[in-house]
Amino acid sequence: MKQKLETSLRQEIKLTPQLLTLVKILQLPLLELQQVITNEIEQNPFLTDDILEEEDVSYEEVEPELPLKDEIDYEYFFHDEWKKASLPSERYNREDEEFDPISNVEEPENLQDYLLTQSHIFFDDPDEIKIAEEITFSLSDDGLLEISLSELAENLKLPLEKVEYVHSKYKFFEPVGIGSRSVQEVLLTQLENQKKEETLEYRIIKEFYEEFLTNKLYIIENKLKITRSKLEKALESIKSLNPKPANGVWGKSTDYIIPDVIVEQRGEELYVSLNLQSFPEVHLSKSYFDMYKNKENLSQEEKRFLKNKFNAALFLLEGIYRRNNTLLKISERIIAVQKDFFFNGISSLKPLTLSDIAGHIGMHEATVSRAIENKYMDTPSGIFPLKFFFSKGVKNNSGFEVSNKNIMNIIKEEIEKEDPNNPYSDLDLVKILEEKYSIKIARRTVAKYRENLNILPSSKRKGTLRR
Template identity: 30%
Template sequence: MKPGLQLRLNQQLALTPQLQQAIRLLQLSQLELETELRQITETNPLLEFADESDEPTLDADGNLSEPAADAELPAETAAETKTEDWENDPSREAESYGSSGGSVNGSGSGGDEDDFEPQNAAPEGLREHLVWQLNLESLSPREEAIALAIIDGLDDDGYLHDGLAPVLAALPSQYGVDEAEIDAVRRRLQLLDPAGVASLDLRDCLLAQLQQLETDTPHLALACGIVEIGLDLLAKNDLPRLAGKLKAQIEDVADASALIRSLDPRPGARLDPTPVEYVTPDAYVWRDGTRWRVSLSPDSQPRLGLNQHYCSLIKQATREDAAYLRGRMQEARWLLKSLQSRADTILKVAEAIVRRQSAFLDYGPEAMRPLVLREVAEQVGMHESTISRVTTRKYLHTPRGTFEFKYFFSSGVSTDTGGSASATAIQAMLRKLVDEEDTSRPLSDKALAEQLNERGIQVARRTVAKYREQLRIPSSNERQRIN
């Protein structure tokens, strides 16, 4: 008997390619978006940037748009956020800079001037810096080979944390060197710049730096003694025990400790070749009378459009070519609509954040209110996952600085008045209490919790300890100073 056929109906949610593209564009930063669009325009002849052609371009609806010389806000955004106060509108300031200087993609309007871009040399790292100094030293080929093996074994902080054994293993066996010879070369490297590089541990690093100071440096001998036998007590800032252990006056121990703290415990870190990354705000906030206004950055919406010339060729092309061009045009229009949707979403989320955190803009971090993704999602009528994508690597420029959207989101802690205070506000209060404390009698975590409780913030000691660690504030023992 043959099995019978069965018919089943089910519902399934599928993301269209257009929706997938919109979601992908939404989570990109400005720099990543610029790179993505450059790659897309290389494969789609109907798309082009407005700054690449003097000809009019077409938008997603097929309307002509003349390319402007300067960057400008989208029309609907600019009309809403016009103000007579030029200085209070940061987006206008950014626009004026963009018209006279470079843009995100590195192109600028130089007029008759030569468009020479500065060609910066590759940043010098720790290895290159040390090798350059080795060339100035009088080293034998054998010693130079050992020195290069040591340099290759350094970590980013300039330490040989794994000891001399890996260096010995990296050298050819025919050299016949031992660890004593390697250590002798290592000590010569410690005399190079930065001082203390090629050390085995923190104690070795600090001693190497102290030994390079002038012999008449005040409290130098006492500082060396602290590093040799009392580094653990120094980490706890236990000056009385240090004074007793070294049989010295506590005032002298305090001065010697200050000398040690002036040293660099990570000598190789300051030669990190990683370039500094700068962020470009996606939106700006400024005060307009008694209200806070929000506008998109001029660079947040790339000036991308349809190429009029190629669009006009569709009617004249053969059937096969016309089908190809119509397909590319449809893809281009989807992309332009996705970009407009991205800009609108960023603006809506920024406005929702500003409405909720206006007290932060007025009074600072201590006035930050609790905010979660769900609240913004309900305000703008979107899913929480969409809000999460928008708040990642998107930045808001405010009179108090430039912050990632995520900075304005934090959980709440209940207060005596029945309300709640954000974790960011509590951390700001905690920082202020520590800054104002008596350094000779610093506040413990329990005392800090009591101070916050007196201000109506119900927070436990362990919560204070967690926030203090997040702020990288040392414990009370480590913050103690002898006046």
């Protein structure tokens, strides 16, 4: 083979350390951002949590080396107003706006988001949603409920019977067994979900759990009067269960969250703002700023140190500034599109995609995706991950888009109203959706939505009790 040298041109995008800092800050939820800011204040003398009066600061003779410095009024970074100056609350009324969905986005990727989404789809009553949210926030890393139901009821000032009802349903969310109070309850719930209440496996876990844990098989064998081979077969089935429902593909459960966005309802209007009350103080230090201005008496090493630290401080503050503005713009658009949801519930949830938001606010889809990652919105209807408001749509016979979450809610409501002795098959649900709601989707799509709701097929629902 003959070897030869060739030259070629190609374009590459390389992120500088400064741009990587901006991207990182954009992705951080408020709780993690608090820690980052605290660490930076400790390490960078140009940053402080002291608030200075505006008249105490002069800005002349400073040349910050920001990549987009013309777009940032960094003078605000000396006092508290820099966090608020471009972040007004916006007001929206209930008049409809134009809406044009484009494409699909992924479902929530972490367990807490997934559980909150299921909570708002499964329950309609505000108190039941609140209970489900509290259960979600009270899970251990393994997915077990860390407080008692009576304590939960006391904290929420709600009847214990209602808490018990919500918990009985919550355990059957995906992953099945989540929110159980013990490993034994996890295993029993998973067996119940498989309709195995009358099986040997279920009886072993319910009646002989201690013997099962200590491997005292001879006791189980003798008391149940079964052969060793039959017992071992049941044990193999039990081993296929997951005693730690939050583990596996989900990893550990998410830590305590602080909502980044707050939505308030006042009459017929909605107001959206950032949660600045939980935002840590961080500003430029006047003393080090003055030192930086009068650097002619400093050594080259001192000048280089101050320059690096000053630019690092400005990059951090710019990153926070951009993060807050981006998050507010996205939240404003979400409220504008989904405002009917806050007044009428999940049946009014519209399809919404990253492309829709990106096009409206003039940003790239990747920026929107990073900005909503692990961010939460505190609303009168409960706490939602921002990703909750994104879903693909299906066109009905009138040409209007219907959110897939809305379709799932319709399926759930129709199944709740069905005759227990003659439950709807997936094909029946296809016909109901088309005839009653003008929504035409395939049977396999109905089956997928039903499974996402953790609802059994009609053959296994027959004769079961309903709420």
